[in-house]
Amino acid sequence: MTLYKFIASDNPLVEVDNSGFIRIKVRELKKIEPKLDLKIWGNIDDELTILYAKDDSEMGGLEISSCDNPPNGLEHYINKKYIYWLEGDFGSKFLKQLTEYVNLYVNTEDKVELWSILFGEGKKTKQVKSLSLNEISEGSFKILRNHKCCCLVIE
Structure with a gap:
């Protein structure tokens, strides 16, 4: 249901x-959020487009x-x-x-x-x-x- x-x-x-979400390529996200640990996702293609929100208050x-x-x-x-x-x-x-x-x-x-x-x-x-x-x-x-x-x- x-x-x-x-x-x-x-x-x-x-x-x-x-x-609160934006569509952004992984390579662009790495530029604007350099402290974000993308390594936990493994080998992600930099050209992959993802949905991203900076924090919960934006959603x-x-x-x-x-x-x-x-x-x-x-x-x-x-x-x-x-x-x-x-x-x-x-x-x-x-x-x-x-x-x-x-x-x-x-x-x-x-x-x-x-x-x-x-x-x-x-x-x-x-x-x-x-x-x-x-x-x-x-x-x-x-x-x-x-x-x-x-x-x-x-x-």
Whole structure:
């Protein structure tokens, strides 16, 4: 069973990556982090591209990316034309970034839905909560943190 989060809309949305990770070649990482002990990884090709975060405090931020490989059964829940992965740790930094994102990039005509869906236990009954765009706050998104099947509709 896996709990996934999505953001879906009738119109395209802006993709963002505040995950805290950067894509970097091993040789470049060796230049910017000379004290990092890469020897523990064995003989790593200097041309290999890896994901790197300087420290834990940089990770867990808002990431919205196109859902080009959706889980089986997603169509039972989401009927919007544009579907995106919604990722992050749902901590205070993430909730602040998500609130800022909605305030900057979401319009009422987009009819945005934010979903939390647990896959692997059959089709779930969904809980739906609707809010107007001007009612959105950091606390609005906490419903998505652990619910097995819920949808927050922003109108």
